[in-house]
Amino acid sequence: MGRNVTYTPPVGDLIYLNALGTDILVLNKREDAEELLERRARSYSGRTQIPAMRAMGWDTINIVFMDYGEEWRAHRKACQQLLNLDKTRSYEDVYLRHVHKLLERLLDSPEDFMHYNELFPIGITLDALYGYQVDSLDDPVVVAAQKSAEGTSLLTPSAAYMNIFPFLRHIPPWIPGSMARRKAEKYAHWTREMQRIPLEDRENTAAVSTISDMLERKSVGGVSPEEEKILYNVAYTLYGAAGETTVSSTGTFLHMIATHPAVQKKAQEEIDRVIGTQFRLPTFGDRASLPYVEAIYREVMRYNPPGHLGVPHKTTEDDVYKGYFIPKGTAVFSNIWAMTHDEEKYADPHEFKPERFLDENGQLNDDARVLAYGFGRRACVGKYVASATERLQVWIAIVSILACFTISKAEDEHGNEIEIDDEYEDNGGGVHKKPFKCSIVPRSDLVRKLIEEVAKTE
Numbered sequence: 229m230g231r232n233v234t235y236t237p238p239v240g241d242l243i244y245l246n247a248l249g250t251d252i253l254v255l256n257k258r259e260d261a262e263e264l265l266e267r268r269a270r271s272y273s274g275r276t277q278i279p280a281m282r283a284m285g286w287d288t289i290n291i292v293f294m295d296y297g298e299e300w301r302a303h304r305k306a307c308q309q310l311l312n313l314d315k316t317r318s319y320e321d322v323y324l325r326h327v328h329k330l331l332e333r334l335l336d337s338p339e340d341f342m343h344y345n346e347l348f349p350i351g352i353t354l355d356a357l358y359g360y361q362v363d364s365l366d367d368p369v370v371v372a373a374q375k376s377a378e379g380t381s382l383l384t385p386s387a388a389y390m391n392i393f394p395f396l397r398h399i400p401p402w403i404p405g406s407m408a409r410r411k412a413e414k415y416a417h418w419t420r421e422m423q424r425i426p427l428e429d430r431e432n433t434a435a436v437s438t439i440s441d442m443l444e445r446k447s448v449g450g451v452s453p454e455e456e457k458i459l460y461n462v463a464y465t466l467y468g469a470a471g472e473t474t475v476s477s478t479g480t481f482l483h484m485i486a487t488h489p490a491v492q493k494k495a496q497e498e499i500d501r502v503i504g505t506q507f508r509l510p511t512f513g514d515r516a517s518l519p520y521v522e523a524i525y526r527e528v529m530r531y532n533p534p535g536h537l538g539v540p541h542k543t544t545e546d547d548v549y550k551g552y553f554i555p556k557g558t559a560v561f562s563n564i565w566a567m568t569h570d571e572e573k574y575a576d577p578h579e580f581k582p583e584r585f586l587d588e589n590g591q592l593n594d595d596a597r598v599l600a601y602g603f604g605r606r607a608c609v610g611k612y613v614a615s616a617t618e619r620l621q622v623w624i625a626i627v628s629i630l631a632c633f634t635i636s637k638a639e640d641e642h643g644n645e646i647e648i649d650d651e652y653e654d655n656g657g658g659v660h661k662k663p664f665k666c667s668i669v670p671r672s673d674l675v676r677k678l679i680e681e682v683a684k685t686e
């Protein structure tokens with residue numbers, strides 16, 4: 229990925245290191261990740277419990293960080309019930325409403341596209357889960373979530389002394405020197421706010437949402453306190469897990485489309501053929517007829533998987549693999565970036581080429597697995613919402629933007645194109661394209677009118 233890559237190229241398929249007493253294994257090959265994290269999932273599905281995480285309260289409320297066991301199992305089951313394909317279909321209207329809002333915003337102030345790109349998945353998740361509506365990144369829930377997410381900075385072994393000397397977790401925050409402890413307190417506060425505000429300040433309590441549905445069942449005695457607690461935790465986790473990752477993918481898409489006009493043209497020709505002369509906005513029903521758009525989606529996820537190193541799994545038993553001893557408690561990282569840039573699998577891996585996912589007849593080939601969603605029992609539960617074969621928020625954003633706008637490099641006051649750099653940054657929640665300028669204009673007057681009309685009716 230050119231200059232934006234912060235990792236040194238893998239020197240071997242398996243890399244072992246010990247950082248401040250923690251055994252770390254990095255898997256650079258897909259086959260090793262499938263063998264260890266999937267076929268041996270029974271002993272590769274834990275999560276490392278970092279003291280700072282406990283100090284922020286994340287280990288008991290955020291499914292992503294929960295260790296393997298009954299508590300995690302109950303939460304994961306609730307997530308899956310919420311996000312199975314049938315349920316996801318029932319959220320379809322929410323996705324469409326929010327993607328139409330995104331189109332309207334891009335029409336009105338295209339220069340703020342990065343802001344709206346960020347607002348899009350946040351709006352969907354808060355609406356679907358809580359019935360809470362957000363119109364700006366200054367909304368108190370969004371601010372609380374951003375401040376809480378800053379807590380990821382405490383999760384590396386060296387970021388906080390308490391990760392090396394766990395007893396520091398119990399030292400009162402006012403004792404001099406317990407800086408990380410104080411920070412953890414602050415992040416824990418914002419985490420509680422992130423949970424409290426959408427529950428208490430839901431503007432539209434009549435909106436159908438996961439939480440309103442649960443509260444309705446609760447009012448007739450149909451929900452146990454345990455189920456209620458799990459659902460609150462699930463809603464909180466999903467809100468956190470869905471935002472950064474989706475923003476990263478749609479941001480990569482906008483960057484790639486602005487710099488690859490031939491890809492854009494081909495996609496728009498395909499969309500025009502499917503949608504026809506009576507222009508309408510795309511729907512989920514169009515997906516199967518748009519193989520090239522699908523290939524763009526897969527290439528976006530390959531080119532810049534939002535979490536380059538996934539989320540580490542922890543071994544819960546000793547193991548031996550390819551002659552190497554892997555002790556219990558090892559943090560196992562899947563180097564998703566290395567896997568999706570493996571030259572043996574993907575020729576010219578640093579080039580953005582959707583065609584690599586098509587056969588000679590222009591149909592999708594069988595390279596359908598999106599590695600960006602991780603592996604085994606801890607693989608992303610949001611797959612159905614984020615990707616899957618039918619429904620998703622990344623796909624609907626890609627197809628809707630392509631259908632309605634021409635995206636290109638912006639021009640300066642002399643009419644010269646402003647180059648777009650390749651700089652990305654990892655903010656702990658995902659690898660994001662750094663701010664850039666581009667031109668976003670509606671493809672026709674018809675498109676403009678349609679977006680305005682749809683916006684008025686929704």
Ligand code: HEM
Pocket residue numbers: 291292293304307465466469470473474477533534535538539540541600601602603604605606607608609610611613614622
């Ligand atoms: C572009 C979009 C997304 C990407 C690339 C992504 C990627 C990932 C990855 C790599 C993991 C860790 C997998 C592992 O441990 O091997 C994960 C976990 C998770 N994701 Fe996603 N995700 C995305 C969107 C979503 C969405 C939309 C939701 C929910 C609505 C979601 C919910 C979760 C949850 C709950 C977990 C924790 C699973 C567990 O630890 O048991 N994600 N995701």
